[in-house]
Amino acid sequence: MRKLLTTIGLALTTACVPAGGGGGDSSDAARPAPDLGGGLRLDAGPPMDAAPQADLGAVDAAVVDEGVPPDQAPRPACSDGEDNDGDGRTDFPDDPGCEASDDGDEADPPTECADGLDNDGDGRVDVYDSDCTGPADRVESGPDRETACSNGVDDDGDGLTDFPADPGCVAAGHSSEADPSPLPACANGADDDGDGATDYPADPGCAGAGDEDEVDPAMPPACANGLDDDDSGAADWPDDPGCDAAGDPTEVGPCGADVAVVDLNGWLAQNGAYEGDLTGRPDRRQGTCGGSAGGEVVFRYVVQEVLDRLVFSTRNPGTQAPVVMYLREACGGADLLCDRGPAEDPGVALAVEDPPVGAGYYLTVDTGSRMAVGPFRLEVDAVRPPACRNGVDDDGDGAVDLLDPGCEGPEDADEVDPADAPACANGLDDDGDGQTDYPADPDCLAAGHFEEAPPCALNSPVLRVGQRGGDFALQPLDGGGAAQGRCEPGVGAETVIVLTLTEPSDVTLQVLDAAGASVAVGLHARADCADPASEVGCRRAAASAQPLALAELDRGTWFLFAEQGIVRPQAPLTARVTVQSVIGECNDLVDNDQDGAVDLADPGCEHGRDDSERDPPEPPVCANGLDDDGDGLTDYPTDPDCVAAGAGDEAxxxxxxxxxxxxxxxxxxxxxxxxxxxxxxxxxxxxxxxxxxxxxxxxxxxxxxxxxxxxxxxxxxxxxxxxxxxxxxxxxxxxxxxxxxxxxxxxxxxxxxxxxxxxx
Structure with a gap:
C-alpha cells in the first residue's frame, strides 16, 4: 500500500509542474487543490516545483497516517467493524444504537429505565420504578417487586429509607440499601459538578442520594427547568408540591397538580403528632363519607415494621371542628376506610389491622362542616406485636418468644424471666404424662406457662387459639361428646378450642369441610370449660349456614366447642375462628380524654362499645352525684342500674x-x-x-x-x-x-x- 501511494504522489506532482521547469502561471495559486478523497487535499499554496523532491516523502507519510484509500469514502460507524461507542457491541445489527448498517452513529438510545417515560404505565418513571435496578436496566415493565430499596424499611439502619433517600440505593429496584464507601457523588456533601447545587435533592443531576453522578442532564428535568409544567402556579423544586427533588422528572405529584403530600413518617420522627388547620385550605378531594365541605391535608404513611394495628386518630382535644378522614392505598384509588365526626365529637379514628410491612397509605384529613372549620391534631398509634410474639429476644437470655420462660403465652408483653422457673420450663414432667415442658408437652402454651395440666377438665382434644384467630385442622374423632350446648343435645365428639383474648372482640366459629363448605354440626361456647351454666352461645347443627357468633367477648379465656357429628369424618375438618377486635376508647383501659377516668368510669362512656370518652357538656345521670331514682344508691358503679358513668338513667x-x-x-x-x-x-x-x-x-x-x-x-x-x-x-x-x-x-x-x- 505504501508503494502504491508513493507512485500516485509522484504522478500528481509531475502533472502540476509546467513544461520547461519554470515557476508556473501565477493563476495557479487561485486554483483549488485536488481532492484525493478521504480528507486528503494537496496544498495549492506554494508552487509544487518550488519544493524539494525530497519532500515527496511527506506526502506519502500524510497519506499513510490517514489510513484510508483516497478512492474510497469512510464506512459508516454501524458497518466499520469497530465498537465506536465502547459498549461491547459492534455494528448493525448487534449494537442497539444502530438502526441500519448505514447508520453513522453507534450511540445507544436511552434505556426504558432512563428515557423519562412511564413505559409500563404503573405511575412510576425510570429509576423510581421498582422494576428498574438502575438507569442501565433496559426493561421497566414487571411485577413491581418489593426490594430493599422500595419496601418501606430502613434495612441498613442509617436513618434513611429506600430510594431516592438512601445513598445505598441507585434505583427503587436496587437490592441493597448498604451505603458504599466512599459515598456517591449525590450524597457526599460536595458540589461535584460545580453548578452551585449540592447532592440530592438540590442538584438537578441527582436522581437520588445513591446517584453516582451529579452532572446535570442536557435537558433539565421538569423540576429544575424554570417552567410551571403542571400549571399549578408553582415552578420546580422546592416550590412545586409535586416535586420531591430538583431531579424529579415530573412536577405532578401522586395526588395530582398542586396537592402537597405530607411525609407523615418523617414528620412523626421529629414531632409527636401533626397539628394543622383546615381553614382556607384548597378543596380538591372528598371521600365516600364526605369531605366536600372544604379543604383538606393529604398525608403519606409507609409501614416500616411489623405491626398488629395501625390507628390514625384525630379524636383528641386538639381537633376543634368536625373532620372527615379517609384512607386509600393509592391517592386516587378507592377508600379503604372513611369516617366523619359530628359537631359534639369532631374527631374520628381509622384502624388498619395487621398492615403488611412496606404498605403505603394515603390519609386525607378533610373538612366535615362548612359551618365549623378549624384546627385538628392527627395522632398515629403504631401498635407493635407483644414481646412474646415479635421474633426478638427482648431480654437477651437466648430464648425467643414462646421458648422464653418469661412468656406465658403469645400475647404476653414481657419476656423477663420469673425468679422461679415456671412449670413448663422447669425440666420436670409435672403432670406425669411422659412429656416435659414446652414445646414437648402439648398442655404447655409456652415455656412460661404456669401449668402442664390440660386447660379443660373435660376429656376432649384441645386447640389453643389467640387474638389473631385463624383456620385450624380438626382431626377426625370417634364416639360421643363430653359436653353439649343448651340449644340441642350433643351428638358427637368435640374439639375444645381454647380462645385467649387480649382485647374485647367479636368472635365467630364455623366448621368447614375440605371443599370449604359449612358442616352441619353443633357449636357452643362457655366461659368455664366444664360448667354448662357458663354458656355464652349455642348454634344448632341445622343452622350451619351461619357461624356461631359471639358478640363482644371480654378479655380472657373462652372455650369454644366444635362437634364433629355422629359419624367419624372421612377427612380432617377445619375450624375457622375469626376474631375482630372491638377495642374503643371506652374499653381500651386508657384514659383517652385525660380526665382521670377510664372506660366505663368515664362520664363520656355510655357503654363499653362507645367509641369516645369525651365528656358531654352536662354530667350524665349516672355521674352527676345525685341519687336520681331514689333507691339509696348513687351513680356508677354504686347504682347497679347504671351500666356506665355516661349512662343517662339510674332507674x-x-x-x-x-x-x-x-x-x-x-x-x-x-x-x-x-x-x-x-x-x-x-x-x-x-x-x-x-x-x-x-x-x-x-x-x-x-x-x-x-x-x-x-x-x-x-x-x-x-x-x-x-x-x-x-x-x-x-x-x-x-x-x-x-x-x-x-x-x-x-x-x-x-x-x-x-x-x-x-x-x-
Whole structure:
C-alpha cells in the first residue's frame, strides 16, 4: 500500500509542474487543490516545483497516517467493524444504537429505565420504578417487586429509607440499601459538578442520594427547568408540591397538580403528632363519607415494621371542628376506610389491622362542616406485636418468644424471666404424662406457662387459639361428646378450642369441610370449660349456614366447642375462628380524654362499645352525684342500674321481676324473628328458636326503621336477628302491664346490656 501511494504522489506532482521547469502561471495559486478523497487535499499554496523532491516523502507519510484509500469514502460507524461507542457491541445489527448498517452513529438510545417515560404505565418513571435496578436496566415493565430499596424499611439502619433517600440505593429496584464507601457523588456533601447545587435533592443531576453522578442532564428535568409544567402556579423544586427533588422528572405529584403530600413518617420522627388547620385550605378531594365541605391535608404513611394495628386518630382535644378522614392505598384509588365526626365529637379514628410491612397509605384529613372549620391534631398509634410474639429476644437470655420462660403465652408483653422457673420450663414432667415442658408437652402454651395440666377438665382434644384467630385442622374423632350446648343435645365428639383474648372482640366459629363448605354440626361456647351454666352461645347443627357468633367477648379465656357429628369424618375438618377486635376508647383501659377516668368510669362512656370518652357538656345521670331514682344508691358503679358513668338513667324501668318474664337463650344466626303469631308462646319460641315481633311497619323508633319489639335493636331486614348473644327475656302470651309493649316483647337492650322494656 505504501508503494502504491508513493507512485500516485509522484504522478500528481509531475502533472502540476509546467513544461520547461519554470515557476508556473501565477493563476495557479487561485486554483483549488485536488481532492484525493478521504480528507486528503494537496496544498495549492506554494508552487509544487518550488519544493524539494525530497519532500515527496511527506506526502506519502500524510497519506499513510490517514489510513484510508483516497478512492474510497469512510464506512459508516454501524458497518466499520469497530465498537465506536465502547459498549461491547459492534455494528448493525448487534449494537442497539444502530438502526441500519448505514447508520453513522453507534450511540445507544436511552434505556426504558432512563428515557423519562412511564413505559409500563404503573405511575412510576425510570429509576423510581421498582422494576428498574438502575438507569442501565433496559426493561421497566414487571411485577413491581418489593426490594430493599422500595419496601418501606430502613434495612441498613442509617436513618434513611429506600430510594431516592438512601445513598445505598441507585434505583427503587436496587437490592441493597448498604451505603458504599466512599459515598456517591449525590450524597457526599460536595458540589461535584460545580453548578452551585449540592447532592440530592438540590442538584438537578441527582436522581437520588445513591446517584453516582451529579452532572446535570442536557435537558433539565421538569423540576429544575424554570417552567410551571403542571400549571399549578408553582415552578420546580422546592416550590412545586409535586416535586420531591430538583431531579424529579415530573412536577405532578401522586395526588395530582398542586396537592402537597405530607411525609407523615418523617414528620412523626421529629414531632409527636401533626397539628394543622383546615381553614382556607384548597378543596380538591372528598371521600365516600364526605369531605366536600372544604379543604383538606393529604398525608403519606409507609409501614416500616411489623405491626398488629395501625390507628390514625384525630379524636383528641386538639381537633376543634368536625373532620372527615379517609384512607386509600393509592391517592386516587378507592377508600379503604372513611369516617366523619359530628359537631359534639369532631374527631374520628381509622384502624388498619395487621398492615403488611412496606404498605403505603394515603390519609386525607378533610373538612366535615362548612359551618365549623378549624384546627385538628392527627395522632398515629403504631401498635407493635407483644414481646412474646415479635421474633426478638427482648431480654437477651437466648430464648425467643414462646421458648422464653418469661412468656406465658403469645400475647404476653414481657419476656423477663420469673425468679422461679415456671412449670413448663422447669425440666420436670409435672403432670406425669411422659412429656416435659414446652414445646414437648402439648398442655404447655409456652415455656412460661404456669401449668402442664390440660386447660379443660373435660376429656376432649384441645386447640389453643389467640387474638389473631385463624383456620385450624380438626382431626377426625370417634364416639360421643363430653359436653353439649343448651340449644340441642350433643351428638358427637368435640374439639375444645381454647380462645385467649387480649382485647374485647367479636368472635365467630364455623366448621368447614375440605371443599370449604359449612358442616352441619353443633357449636357452643362457655366461659368455664366444664360448667354448662357458663354458656355464652349455642348454634344448632341445622343452622350451619351461619357461624356461631359471639358478640363482644371480654378479655380472657373462652372455650369454644366444635362437634364433629355422629359419624367419624372421612377427612380432617377445619375450624375457622375469626376474631375482630372491638377495642374503643371506652374499653381500651386508657384514659383517652385525660380526665382521670377510664372506660366505663368515664362520664363520656355510655357503654363499653362507645367509641369516645369525651365528656358531654352536662354530667350524665349516672355521674352527676345525685341519687336520681331514689333507691339509696348513687351513680356508677354504686347504682347497679347504671351500666356506665355516661349512662343517662339510674332507674330500672324494666320488668325483670315480673312473673311472666322468662329467659330465652339466643345466638346470632341461631335465632330468627318473625311476625307469625304462633311464636307468641314461650314454648313455641324456644322450640323453634324464633322470637315473635309485632313490628311490621316503620316508625317504631327515632330512625324510622322497623325494630325487634322491646329490644331497641334496629334492623332493616326482618328475618335474621343480628347481635343477640346474651340472655334475653321474652314475655310468653299476651301481657300489657306497667311497662307496656306488644305481645311477646323481648327485653335487654343489646347496645347497653341492660334489662329494660320499651313502649312502641
Amino acid at each position: 330500672r324501668r324494666g320488668c325483670a321481676n315480673h312473673p311472666q318474664w322468662r329467659p330465652v337463650e339466643c345466638v346470632t344466626g341461631a335465632w330468627v324473628w318473625s311476625s307469625d303469631r304462633q311464636f307468641q308462646a314461650l314454648e313455641a319460641a324456644n322450640e323453634a328458636h324464633t322470637l315473635w315481633t309485632g313490628c311490621n311497619h316503620a316508625g317504631d323508633n327515632p330512625n324510622g326503621l322497623c325494630s325487634l319489639d322491646g329490644t331497641g335493636w334496629v334492623s332493616s331486614q326482618s328475618s335474621v336477628m343480628a347481635g343477640c348473644n346474651n340472655t334475653w327475656y321474652h314475655i310468653g302470651g299476651r301481657f300489657s302491664g306497667n311497662c307496656g309493649g306488644h305481645d311477646g316483647d323481648t327485653v335487654r337492650r343489646l347496645a347497653l346490656r341492660e334489662d329494660d322494656c320499651y313502649d312502641y
